[in-house]
Amino acid sequence: MKKERKLDTPLTEKVRRSLRAGDRVLISGTIYTARDMAHKRLVETINEKGKLPFDLRDQIIYYTGPTPAREGEIIGSCGPTTSVRMDKYTPILLEAGLGGVIGKGQRGSDVISALRKSKSVYFAAIGGAGALLSTKVKNAKLVAYEDLGCEAIRQLKVLDFPVIVAVDTYSRSIYKR
Amino acid sequence: MLVIVVIRIKDKVIRIKVKTITEAVAKLCIKANYELPKDVIGKIKEAKDKEKSELGKYCFGQIMRNLRIAKLKKIPICQDTGMVIIFVEIGQNVHITGGRLTDAINKGVKIGYKKGYLRSSIVDDPIFARKNTGDNTPAVIHTSIVSGSKIKITVVPKGFGSENMSRLRVLKPTDGAEGVEKLVVDTVKQAGANPCPPIIVGVGIGGTIEKAAMLSKQALIRSLNTHNPDAKIAELEKRILIKINKLGIGPQGFGGSITALSINIETYPTHIAGLPVAVNIGCYVSRHASVIL
Numbered sequence: 001m002k003k004e005r006k007l008d009t010p011l012t013e014k015v016r017r018s019l020r021a022g023d024r025v026l027i028s029g030t031i032y033t034a035r036d037m038a039h040k041r042l043v044e045t046i047n048e049k050g051k052l053p054f055d056l057r058d059q060i061i062y063y064t065g066p067t068p069a070r071e072g073e074i075i076g077s078c079g080p081t082t083s084v085r086m087d088k089y090t091p092i093l094l095e096a097g098l099g100g101v102i103g104k105g106q107r108g109s110d111v112i113s114a115l116r117k118s119k120s121v122y123f124a125a126i127g128g129a130g131a132l133l134s135t136k137v138k139n140a141k142l143v144a145y146e147d148l149g150c151e152a153i154r155q156l157k158v159l160d161f162p163v164i165v166a167v168d169t170y171s172r173s174i175y176k177r
Numbered sequence: 178m179l180v181i182v183v184i185r186i187k188d189k190v191i192r193i194k195v196k197t198i199t200e201a202v203a204k205l206c207i208k209a210n211y212e213l214p215k216d217v218i219g220k221i222k223e224a225k226d227k228e229k230s231e232l233g234k235y236c237f238g239q240i241m242r243n244l245r246i247a248k249l250k251k252i253p254i255c256q257d258t259g260m261v262i263i264f265v266e267i268g269q270n271v272h273i274t275g276g277r278l279t280d281a282i283n284k285g286v287k288i289g290y291k292k293g294y295l296r297s298s299i300v301d302d303p304i305f306a307r308k309n310t311g312d313n314t315p316a317v318i319h320t321s322i323v324s325g326s327k328i329k330i331t332v333v334p335k336g337f338g339s340e341n342m343s344r345l346r347v348l349k350p351t352d353g354a355e356g357v358e359k360l361v362v363d364t365v366k367q368a369g370a371n372p373c374p375p376i377i378v379g380v381g382i383g384g385t386i387e388k389a390a391m392l393s394k395q396a397l398i399r400s401l402n403t404h405n406p407d408a409k410i411a412e413l414e415k416r417i418l419i420k421i422n423k424l425g426i427g428p429q430g431f432g433g434s435i436t437a438l439s440i441n442i443e444t445y446p447t448h449i450a451g452l453p454v455a456v457n458i459g460c461y462v463s464r465h466a467s468v469i470l
Binding site: 022064067068069076081082084104124130132133149174 | 239240242243244246247253254256258295296338369370371373426430431460461
């Protein structure tokens with residue numbers, strides 16, 4: 001198997017285009033957590049032409065709702081949640097400049113073509129590996145929507161966060177249908 | 178007239194305090210979320226050796242590492258610490274004292290989820306407000322009265338990545354084993370990568386719709402080292418497992434030889450006019466823990 005490739009965020013278009021479905025990647029830098037409710041709010045803000053809580057350009061959103069951190073720990077268990085639930089919002093965020101997303105499971109055809117159009121990448125993390133993935137998070141900071149609890153948007157600093165390119169910028173997918 | 182009342186010793190009423198139940202539930206919630214049952218770990222290891230695809234092998238490596246870290250660091254295996262399903266089998270000679278059983282169980286969930294740093298994932302109103310209850314209550318509680326003088330409590334934190342992919346259909350009586358097989362395989366195929374394969378499939382067949390659903394959940398937590406005692410059903414379990422693994426979905430849906438670790442079927446008599454079948458999908462993080470009080 002090919003060696004893992006190390007990447008730093010933000011992910012430039014050039015880097016994104018060099019990725020291929022099936023590549024193993026270790027991501028370092030900043031990523032943002034968001035799941036169902038946060039997506040709904042982000043898209044509402046875009047539709048109302050409001051100010052987003054963070055600049056989406058070339059950034060990565062990670063679909064996760066972590067468990068509470070123990071005292072002295074940075075974060076709790078933080079594996080990916082099922083991506084398909086975010087499908088109706090993802091194309092809008094990609095159009096607004098988002099460079100990539102991390103989740104698990106198949107995406108709909110609208111997302112796959114939106115990824116191609118915006119030259120962005122869908123990564124898959126290993127579902128159920130929340131304890132392992134928590135060790136890759138070096139800092140966590142609340143960014144927005146505190147009222148959503150575990151679903152709030154957090155900025156994570158990650159080091160060698162392991163993912164697999166699930167859908168690349170050429171609409172190639174790792175998932176069989 | 179002389180009336181002689183004979184109380185057989187084995188029918189003597191045993192008192193169990195609700196506090197004991199609360200404490201047991203709290204402990205089980207934590208234990209179940211940090212550590213998988215031995216039969217599940219055994220099946221994962223077995224599957225790891227059988228998996229042929231490179232990415233599949235990589236997944237199994239990460240899965241095993243994750244289980245070790247969770248146990249060692251006392252951190253939940255998966256961030257979706259689930260909706261809690263609780264089976265309470267109450268011996269008919271037991272008298273529960275000091276409060277309501279339901280309250281005692283929910284209090285246990287609340288304490289366990291707080292003390293164990295587990296995620297609160299329950300919303301109060303399923304349709305409109307969907308406000309988080311903040312303590313992962315209420316649990317889904319199934320009580321049954323059994324013989325004896327003890328209480329058995331089984332705590333099952335169920336993640337919704339897999340619960341979302343489950344299905345219930347009432348087939349025609351003449352659809353038979355073939356119909357069941359087709360429904361189960363189709364459900365798994367449709368679910369694809371979403372329920373975090375390798376999965377465990379619990380199938381409940383017969384009864385009414387709610388009986389079939391209940392059986393499917395019970396099937397899901399039956400030991401993975403067992404088959405249904407009925408030889409024909411055991412055969413069906415084996416046959417469907419082979420078919421599912423031939424789908425090639427593989428670990429995490431990345432393609433591979435192992436899509437499911439096990440398929441467990443439980444049955445019940447049913448009506449002449451129907452054949453209810455419930456397919457409950459569980460991910461490989463199949464959490465459950467029991468205690469006998």
